Structure formats: structure tokens, C-alpha cells
Amino acid sequence: MSLLDRINRISDNSGARKAWFGLVVAIFIFIIVIPSVYVITQIFADWDGVSAVFNDSGKMSVIWRAVAVSFGLAFVVTIFDIITGLPMAWIMVRKNFKGKNVLDTLLDMPLAFPTAVLGLSVLMFWGAPEGVDIPGLGLHLSPFMMLILLHIIFTYPYMVRSLSGILEQIEPNYETAAMTLGASRWTAVRTITLPLFRAGLVTGFILCFARSLSETGGTQIALKMLGVNSFYFTGPTYIAEHKTSAVIATPEMILISTILIIFALLLLVVARSIITRMGVSTEKVWPELGRRLSHGAAPVAKDSLAVLILFLFVLIPSFYIFTYLTDPGSVDTGKLISTTATSFFIAGTAVAFDIVFGVPVAIYIARHRGDRLVHILDNLVNVPLIVPTTALGVSLALFWSAATADALPALVLVILGHISFTYPLIVRNITGAVEEVDPSYEETAMTLGAKPFQAFYKILLPVIKTSVIAGAILAFTRSLGETGATQAIAGSNVDTVPIYIVGLVKNGQYPEAAMASIILIAICFVMMLIVRRLTHRGGSRNA
Amino acid sequence: MPEITLENLRKEFSGGIKASDGLDLTVRDGEYLCLLGPTGAGKTTALRMICGLTKPDSGRVLFDGKDVSGVPISERRTTMLSQRYALFPNMDVYGNVVFSPVIKGWSEEDTKVLATSMIDMVHMGKKVHSIPGELSGGQQQRTALARALASDSKVLLLDEPLRALDARLRIELRKELKSMVKEMGLTSIHVTHDQDEAMEVADRIAIIRKGRIIQVGTPSDIFQNPATPFIANFLGRSNVFSGTYVGGDSDHSEVEIAPGIVVKARPADMEAGEKAVVAVKVGATVPEVVGAKEDVQDRHLPKVLPDGYFGGTVERVMYEGSTITVETRVEGLGIVSSQRSSRRYEAYKPGTQVSITWQPQKASVFRMPENGLEDEMRLE
Structure with a gap:
């Protein structure tokens, strides 16, 4: 209590408040942003090595191909998500039906699965090397097709969530008004609601694209199970396969990381400007077509198709791993527990750090919209989000080894890495939430005698609590499932659960990997339930 | 309770908007002052x-002569009651009301006694455990008031406290609001753009425009003696004429408002030939029906009213309950409005010829504002 009192008293001092904000912004820039892209400078520092790779046309063709696969994959997957996610978001926001809550929970489940687990599960479902056969679907799929099917699973929930987040804020009034003015529902949605949708589309696009671009563990497993992992790469798996404990980063890794980062950042800028400028033609309407699409079988078909796609492409493949329960493999319990503990420790520390140092930045951004510096800060937050985590890992390892002369233990480095890519998730979530809160709450609290910190702690924080928790869960599960960054930073020095599972798959121990995955999913699920229960009880106690 | 003095306050926001442009104002100890002005005049900024x-x-803000610029918000003991009440959504009515006592660490017993008495005072006893979302607008307003009153503040700042309510409820609550605040003896500043509200609740009214205070006085004082043509029209509607000062004495002045039309008004310290503005409240503007014998006037009035200054034709008559508004078209001047008792409703029909007059003491004369009359009368 005395600590709180002291913070309260200090928070009255505007100099102290400025110093605190200065500190959190400095932490953001020097601990999160700069290390994330530091690798670019290494192109020049290690010019000889890099240019040697650059002149080796054999290596370069592999690198370019890996980059092309990564971006092509991310692009196809994101487009698929937009097309199929839009009607799903619609259903989740505008429709009421039995089992909506269940569907809502199911939708988030793939986010709770470590991607390495998903890789295993998806491969088993869509045609596993072990001969699991789905009649009529046991097609021969190219590696690229297989990766698309895999990446859809962990990007789709992001898209639906971002789209429904925006959709919830768009009042149905506009549509109703358009409909009373004579537009059919389809025309109303197309000309009124969709154009208002761009912000959600940008967020969804960036999240999905970045997620797909970053994914390592699941992709590695998929490629390994297809037996093509020694010659078919995505950007991140190229880095992961070339990571050795001998050096921090080979010139090949530096080069491909830089290419990935620069392309990703360029894409962020281009995607933003294209989507925000993209016009939906509202001058021309087709009333007859609109009417036909608004009644009868068309909307039903659209909704059923959306749900079918959700189940066929997302849910069933993710849960397919549970079929292994019929033939359980033995698990090295000690190893599983120790790796799980490591994973939880890393995720927990990273999320705690994100909350303490990210919430102030989020509030600052939300409360100072229109300020030039804040605009820059706001864009910088997206940088660690779009940078592929494997490249980020390479960059981070190089930065900290240069900055501290290899003094930091691998575990600390891994935590710093996980902070970098989870931080934007929390800041994004909370910025949005704070913007929704009328500043007059805190202002009134202060005129009633609350110190600035009390106004935050007693009013703003409880109001945005759900978003903080949602952001924390998102960040925690993201950290738990991460393979690429951990590998790129520490090789096999830090054993997290995904790395353990990837290792099992690489050794061909599929049943063991599946069993470990199932246990991990169960742990995640129980944890999510507990968090939900806790937050729910907290909410009703206050109400 | 403190006396509040604002000294030459200036505040410019990005984009060059001057919310305060040399604001001077003194609010007396325990006074209920209304800060009245059009939208965008800088009212809320002044409160903030x-x-x-x-x-x-x-510039400086002084409480009882002491500069408070170094005093943090939480220790100024000035509570803001905002437009949307800002009831904390994470707390029920009781939690909101005890917010300040809890923050300030008062004893549990004191807190409870105080909160209960405040909640009773605003008649919210039955809704103690409701959350803000379950309350009606009026209930939210009362809760916010109870919360403000329970905060041990010395100054109450009300930022359009009745704005979000229905017209009817607004009128009911404003009396109640004032009496409760006066009972507590707080120095209060009530910001509003509604002149009826200001006239009814204020001890004094301060008129603010473009970040400056342009007149301070009691409601009747400002209503009867507006300092500028703008105020004349803002606080109670006026007919405003521009013209030339042609002469006068200690009893009245004469202004030519159109070729050949000379009207009388209060005496003014002006030179013949100066450009002038005359403002007459619509209620003081009397249209006499031409040719009527005993006329439609109150029986005692014709004796003191001068002959009509100019004639016109009634264009519209609007029935407003206890009053009517008669709109008369006058050649060369446009529409002149008059407000009369509705007992005269029968006397006026569109097309009726009338002669317009008023008592010279009811008409104000001003020098022509530098930027012209149109700019002076603009509401934004």
C-alpha cells in the first residue's frame, strides 16, 4: 500500500510523469524497435561474407525462391482469409443463434495451439505420411498447397477477429437508413458498410500477412513430414535450417533476414496506402442483382458456406491431432514438463514486461492522437509485428551480442525476442480500447481528488481490463507457440515446448509429438478457462 | 469557499484557435455564476x-488571491460535472458517490454517513446499487451531482450539466440543481449556451465570446442593459437596426435607421452623424393596429407610447401559448418581430396594417462595431 501511495504522490508531479513516459518510449525504441531491424546494418558490417553469398548464384536462387514462397504463401492465405472471413465476421457480429458462444470460443482455439502442433495435425488430416486417408480428399498435394492449408488455420482467426472488431463499431443504423431509403440489404452493405471497413481490413491484412510470413515451427514440421525440408524452404525455415550453434548468424542468414524485413516493411506501407485508398464504387448500383442476393437462397448459401469453410479448413484440421488419443504414444514426462515450464516462464515474463511498459505507450498514443510524434510512434509499433519473427530473432541476437559483448544468457535473449513480437499485440489492443474510453472519466476523477495514477488505476484500468486481458492472452499464446524466433536466437540452447515438438517430429517420433501436443493443448485450454473465469468473476463483483 | 479570479488568461490550440484571448473574470465567494456564450466561445476551456x-x-488563476498554477488538479478541490456526467462505468451509484472520500482516505463511518446523506439529498436512495448504464439521464445527472457534492470540493464547475436531458426534465432539474448547490454554499460556475437556463439559475451571468468576457451582471441587468448589440440579441431576441445618430438629449436619443425613419432610444454619448446600432427586445416592440380606436393595446399603454416610428404589414402570426409573435414586413427594413400577450391573438392577421413603436427607455443604442453589424451578430 505504501508503494501505491508513493506512486500516487509522484504521479502528481508532471516532470515525473514526463520522465516515465520518456522512459517507456525509450524502452520501446531501444529494446524493441532497433534490435528488431538491427540486422540490416550487418549487411555492411559483414559485407565480404554477404557479397560472397550474393555472387553465389546457386545459393541466391535458393534464397530468392524461399522469399518468393514466403510472400506468395502469405498473400494467397491473406486473400483467402479476407474472402472467407468477411461473411464469418458478419455472422459473429450481426446474427444471434444457438451455440454462438461455442463457435466464438472455437474460433480462438487455433490461436491457443502452438503452430508446431498445428503443423502435425494438419499434415495428418490432409494426407499424412503415415497414411491417414480421407476418402476423396487424400489428394496428392504440392508442398505449397499444403502450406496454404496450414497457414490458413492460424491466420483465419486473426482476420475474423479484426473484421468483427470493426464491424461491431459500425452501427447497423447506417444500413437500416440505407434500406429505408430503398436499397436492398446487399446494396446497403456494399455501398455503406464495406467502405467503412477499411481500417479493419488493414489490421486484418497486416496481422494475417505478418503471421504467415513469420511462421516457422508448423511449416518446418510440414515440410519435414513431406520430406522436402532439405530443398524446399520458406524464408523462416531457411534461417532455422541454417542455424548452427557455432556462429550467431551466417552471411546467408543475414542476407535473407534483411530481404525479408525490407520487403515486409515495404509491403506494410504499400498495403496501407492501397487499402485506405481503394475505392468501392458506390455510384453504380445493380438493384435487381442486389435484391436477388438479399433474399431467398443466396444469403443462406453464403452463411452455410462460411461455416463449412470454418469447419473444414480451420477447426477439423486443428483438432485432428486428437485422433492420436486412440493410439497414445509414450511421452518423456520430465522433458515435457521442463520444456513447458521454460515456455511458460518466457511467455509470462514477456507478457508482464509488455503490460508494464506497453500500457503506458498505448495510453499515450490513444490520448495524443493528432500529434506528429505520436503518429510516428504509432507506426513504429507495427514494425516488430510485420518483421518475420525468425529474421527478428537473427537481428536481435546480433544486436545484443554486439551491444553487450555476448554477456547476456540465451534465456534472457529469447525473452527479449518474445517481448519484441508480442509487444505490438498488446499495444494495438489497448490503444484501441483506450480510444473508446471517454477521457472525461479520468479527468472527472482527478477533479474529484484522484492523483493521475489513481485515476488510471481506479478508473481507466478497470474499464479497459477486458482488453488488457484479451491482449495478454493473445500475446501469451503467441509466445507459447513461437518456434522461429527462439531457434534463430538460441539454436537449441533454450528448449521450449514447440522446439521440443519440432525436434520429435524431425526424429520421426510422431506419436510422441502428438501426445506432447495434446497435453500442451490441454494445459493451454485449462489456462484460458481459468483466466476467463477469473476475469468474469472480477467483472460481476464490480457490477 | 474561495473567490475565483481569472487574470488575462490566454490559451491557443493548434490550428490557431484562440479559446481564451485575455479572459478576465471574478467569481464571488459562494456565488452561482453562469458562463453564457455561443458554441465555441471558449466556455469549457475556461472551466478546464x-x-x-x-x-x-x-495569465493566472487565483483562488482567494492566491495563484493556483502550481497546485495539482487533485488538490484544487474544484470538481467538474461534465456534459455526459462521466459516471464511472465500473462502479455502482454508491461506489461513484464515495469515490472521492475513499481516495482521500476518510474513515469508513464518515464516508458512509456522508454518502448516504448525499444520495438521499438527490433522491437516489432506491438506486444505490444500480450501475450507471441502468440509470435514466436524470438519475445519472443526480448521481453525478451527489458525487461532486460528496467530494469536499470548494468549487463546483458545471459544464453544460443539463445538456443531455429532455427539454422538460431540463427545466425541472435546473431549479433543483441550483437550490442544492446553493445549500452547500459552493462557489459555482455553470457553463451553458442556453440563455433561458442562465437567466433562471444564475446569481450573475458572464457573457463570453471569442475567448473574452464581454459583460458580467445580474440576469435583469444584462437583459435590460446589454453592453453590445450581440448580447442584446443573444440574451432575449432583439430587433436590431443600423443607422445614423442624428441627435438627442438627456431624455432620449434619435437614430435615423432608414431614409426618413427616425426612432427614439435611450440617451447616448454620441456625436450627430456617427454610425449607430439600435436594439429593441421583441417584447418591447409594439405593433399598433392602424385605425383601431381603443386599439389592441393595454389600456394604460397608449398614453406613454410614442406615435409609431414606421408602418408595416403583418406577415405571420405565431401562437406560442401565453405569448404570440407577430412578424411585420417593413419597407426598407425587412422583418420586425414583436412578442405580445396571446390575448391579442385575434387582433393580428396576415395583411393587417400596423405601426411599430416602443418606449425609448427600452431601446439600446451602440456605436457601430468596427467589423460591421453582420460580423457582430454572428453566433459562431
């Missing part, structure tokens, strides 16, 4: 500078 939410670029 008093409680410390906005820092002035220059």
Missing part, C-alpha cells in the same frame, strides 16, 4: 483552466 485540466499559455 480553473480546475487545472488545461494549462493556460499565459
Whole structure:
């Protein structure tokens, strides 16, 4: 209590408040942003090595191909998500039906699965090397097709969530008004609601694209199970396969990381400007077509198709791993527990750090919209989000080894890495939430005698609590499932659960990997339930 | 309770908007002052500078003669009651009311006694455990008031406290609001753009425009003696004429408002030939029906009313309950409005010829504002 009192008293001092904000912004820039892209400078520092790779046309063709696969994959997957996610978001926001809550929970489940687990599960479902056969679907799929099917699973929930987040804020009034003015529902949605949708589309696009671009563990497993992992790469798996404990980063890794980062950042800028400028033609309407699409079988078909796609492409493949329960493999319990503990420790520390140092930045951004510096800060937050985590890992390892002369233990480095890519998730979530809160709450609290910190702690924080928790869960599960960054930073020095599972798959121990995955999913699920229960009880106690 | 003095406050926001442009004002100890002005005049900014939410670029805020610029918001004891009440959504009515006592660490017993008495005072006893979302607008307003009153503040700042309510409820609640605040003896500043509200509740009214206070006085004082043509029209509607001062004495002045039309008004310290503005409240503007014998006038009035200054034709008559408004078209002047008792409703029909007159003491004369009359009368 005395600590709180002291913070309260200090928070009255505007100099102290400025110093605190200065500190959190400095932490953001020097601990999160700069290390994330530091690798670019290494192109020049290690010019000889890099240019040697650059002149080796054999290596370069592999690198370019890996980059092309990564971006092509991310692009196809994101487009698929937009097309199929839009009607799903619609259903989740505008429709009421039995089992909506269940569907809502199911939708988030793939986010709770470590991607390495998903890789295993998806491969088993869509045609596993072990001969699991789905009649009529046991097609021969190219590696690229297989990766698309895999990446859809962990990007789709992001898209639906971002789209429904925006959709919830768009009042149905506009549509109703358009409909009373004579537009059919389809025309109303197309000309009124969709154009208002761009912000959600940008967020969804960036999240999905970045997620797909970053994914390592699941992709590695998929490629390994297809037996093509020694010659078919995505950007991140190229880095992961070339990571050795001998050096921090080979010139090949530096080069491909830089290419990935620069392309990703360029894409962020281009995607933003294209989507925000993209016009939906509202001058021309087709009333007859609109009417036909608004009644009868068309909307039903659209909704059923959306749900079918959700189940066929997302849910069933993710849960397919549970079929292994019929033939359980033995698990090295000690190893599983120790790796799980490591994973939880890393995720927990990273999320705690994100909350303490990210919430102030989020509030600052939300409360100072229109300020030039804040605009820059706001864009910088997206940088660690779009940078592929494997490249980020390479960059981070190089930065900290240069900055501290290899003094930091691998575990600390891994935590710093996980902070970098989870931080934007929390800041994004909370910025949005704070913007929704009328500043007059805190202002009134202060005129009633609350110190600035009390106004935050007693009013703003409880109001945005759900978003903080949602952001924390998102960040925690993201950290738990991460393979690429951990590998790129520490090789096999830090054993997290995904790395353990990837290792099992690489050794061909599929049943063991599946069993470990199932246990991990169960742990995640129980944890999510507990968090939900806790937050729910907290909410009703206050109400 | 403190006396509040604002000294030459200036505040400019990005985009060059001057919310305060040399604001001077003194609010007396225990006074209920209305800060009245059109939208965008800088009313809210003035309040925010008093409680410390906005820092002035220059100038001082004094409580009882002491500069409070170094005092943090939480210690100024100036509570803001905002337009949307800002009831904390994470707390029920009781939690909101005890917010301040809890923050300040008062004993549990004191807190409870105080909160209960405040909640009773605003008649919210039955809704103690409701959350803000379950309350009606009026209930939210009462709760916010109870919360403000329970905060041990010395100054109450009310930022359009009745704005979000229905017209009917607004009228009911404003009397109640004032009596409760007066009972507590707080120094209060009530910001509003509604002149009826200001006239009814204020001890004094301060008229603010473009970041400056242009007149301070009691409601009747400002209503009867507006300092500028703008105020004349803003506080009670007026007919405003521009013309030339042609002469006068200690009893009245004469202004030519159109070729050949000379009207009388209060005496003014002006030179013949100066450009002048005459403003007459619509209620003081009397249209006499031409040719009527005993006329439609009150029986005692014709004796003191001068002959009509100019004639016109009634164009519209609007029935407003206890009053009617008669709109007369006058050649060369446009529409002249008059407000009369509705007992005269039968006397006026569109097309009726009338002669317009008023008592010279009811008409104000001003020098022509530098930027012209149109700019002076603009509401934004």
C-alpha cells in the first residue's frame, strides 16, 4: 500500500510523469524497435561474407525462391482469409443463434495451439505420411498447397477477429437508413458498410500477412513430414535450417533476414496506402442483382458456406491431432514438463514486461492522437509485428551480442525476442480500447481528488481490463507457440515446448509429438478457462 | 469557499484557435455564476483552466488571491460535472458517490454517513446499487451531482450539466440543481449556451465570446442593459437596426435607421452623424393596429407610447401559448418581430396594417462595431 501511495504522490508531479513516459518510449525504441531491424546494418558490417553469398548464384536462387514462397504463401492465405472471413465476421457480429458462444470460443482455439502442433495435425488430416486417408480428399498435394492449408488455420482467426472488431463499431443504423431509403440489404452493405471497413481490413491484412510470413515451427514440421525440408524452404525455415550453434548468424542468414524485413516493411506501407485508398464504387448500383442476393437462397448459401469453410479448413484440421488419443504414444514426462515450464516462464515474463511498459505507450498514443510524434510512434509499433519473427530473432541476437559483448544468457535473449513480437499485440489492443474510453472519466476523477495514477488505476484500468486481458492472452499464446524466433536466437540452447515438438517430429517420433501436443493443448485450454473465469468473476463483483 | 479570479488568461490550440484571448473574470465567494456564450466561445476551456485540466499559455488563476498554477488538479478541490456526467462505468451509484472520500482516505463511518446523506439529498436512495448504464439521464445527472457534492470540493464547475436531458426534465432539474448547490454554499460556475437556463439559475451571468468576457451582471441587468448589440440579441431576441445618430438629449436619443425613419432610444454619448446600432427586445416592440380606436393595446399603454416610428404589414402570426409573435414586413427594413400577450391573438392577421413603436427607455443604442453589424451578430 505504501508503494501505491508513493506512486500516487509522484504521479502528481508532471516532470515525473514526463520522465516515465520518456522512459517507456525509450524502452520501446531501444529494446524493441532497433534490435528488431538491427540486422540490416550487418549487411555492411559483414559485407565480404554477404557479397560472397550474393555472387553465389546457386545459393541466391535458393534464397530468392524461399522469399518468393514466403510472400506468395502469405498473400494467397491473406486473400483467402479476407474472402472467407468477411461473411464469418458478419455472422459473429450481426446474427444471434444457438451455440454462438461455442463457435466464438472455437474460433480462438487455433490461436491457443502452438503452430508446431498445428503443423502435425494438419499434415495428418490432409494426407499424412503415415497414411491417414480421407476418402476423396487424400489428394496428392504440392508442398505449397499444403502450406496454404496450414497457414490458413492460424491466420483465419486473426482476420475474423479484426473484421468483427470493426464491424461491431459500425452501427447497423447506417444500413437500416440505407434500406429505408430503398436499397436492398446487399446494396446497403456494399455501398455503406464495406467502405467503412477499411481500417479493419488493414489490421486484418497486416496481422494475417505478418503471421504467415513469420511462421516457422508448423511449416518446418510440414515440410519435414513431406520430406522436402532439405530443398524446399520458406524464408523462416531457411534461417532455422541454417542455424548452427557455432556462429550467431551466417552471411546467408543475414542476407535473407534483411530481404525479408525490407520487403515486409515495404509491403506494410504499400498495403496501407492501397487499402485506405481503394475505392468501392458506390455510384453504380445493380438493384435487381442486389435484391436477388438479399433474399431467398443466396444469403443462406453464403452463411452455410462460411461455416463449412470454418469447419473444414480451420477447426477439423486443428483438432485432428486428437485422433492420436486412440493410439497414445509414450511421452518423456520430465522433458515435457521442463520444456513447458521454460515456455511458460518466457511467455509470462514477456507478457508482464509488455503490460508494464506497453500500457503506458498505448495510453499515450490513444490520448495524443493528432500529434506528429505520436503518429510516428504509432507506426513504429507495427514494425516488430510485420518483421518475420525468425529474421527478428537473427537481428536481435546480433544486436545484443554486439551491444553487450555476448554477456547476456540465451534465456534472457529469447525473452527479449518474445517481448519484441508480442509487444505490438498488446499495444494495438489497448490503444484501441483506450480510444473508446471517454477521457472525461479520468479527468472527472482527478477533479474529484484522484492523483493521475489513481485515476488510471481506479478508473481507466478497470474499464479497459477486458482488453488488457484479451491482449495478454493473445500475446501469451503467441509466445507459447513461437518456434522461429527462439531457434534463430538460441539454436537449441533454450528448449521450449514447440522446439521440443519440432525436434520429435524431425526424429520421426510422431506419436510422441502428438501426445506432447495434446497435453500442451490441454494445459493451454485449462489456462484460458481459468483466466476467463477469473476475469468474469472480477467483472460481476464490480457490477 | 474561495473567490475565483481569472487574470488575462490566454490559451491557443493548434490550428490557431484562440479559446481564451485575455479572459478576465471574478467569481464571488459562494456565488452561482453562469458562463453564457455561443458554441465555441471558449466556455469549457475556461472551466478546464480553473480546475487545472488545461494549462493556460499565459495569465493566472487565483483562488482567494492566491495563484493556483502550481497546485495539482487533485488538490484544487474544484470538481467538474461534465456534459455526459462521466459516471464511472465500473462502479455502482454508491461506489461513484464515495469515490472521492475513499481516495482521500476518510474513515469508513464518515464516508458512509456522508454518502448516504448525499444520495438521499438527490433522491437516489432506491438506486444505490444500480450501475450507471441502468440509470435514466436524470438519475445519472443526480448521481453525478451527489458525487461532486460528496467530494469536499470548494468549487463546483458545471459544464453544460443539463445538456443531455429532455427539454422538460431540463427545466425541472435546473431549479433543483441550483437550490442544492446553493445549500452547500459552493462557489459555482455553470457553463451553458442556453440563455433561458442562465437567466433562471444564475446569481450573475458572464457573457463570453471569442475567448473574452464581454459583460458580467445580474440576469435583469444584462437583459435590460446589454453592453453590445450581440448580447442584446443573444440574451432575449432583439430587433436590431443600423443607422445614423442624428441627435438627442438627456431624455432620449434619435437614430435615423432608414431614409426618413427616425426612432427614439435611450440617451447616448454620441456625436450627430456617427454610425449607430439600435436594439429593441421583441417584447418591447409594439405593433399598433392602424385605425383601431381603443386599439389592441393595454389600456394604460397608449398614453406613454410614442406615435409609431414606421408602418408595416403583418406577415405571420405565431401562437406560442401565453405569448404570440407577430412578424411585420417593413419597407426598407425587412422583418420586425414583436412578442405580445396571446390575448391579442385575434387582433393580428396576415395583411393587417400596423405601426411599430416602443418606449425609448427600452431601446439600446451602440456605436457601430468596427467589423460591421453582420460580423457582430454572428453566433459562431
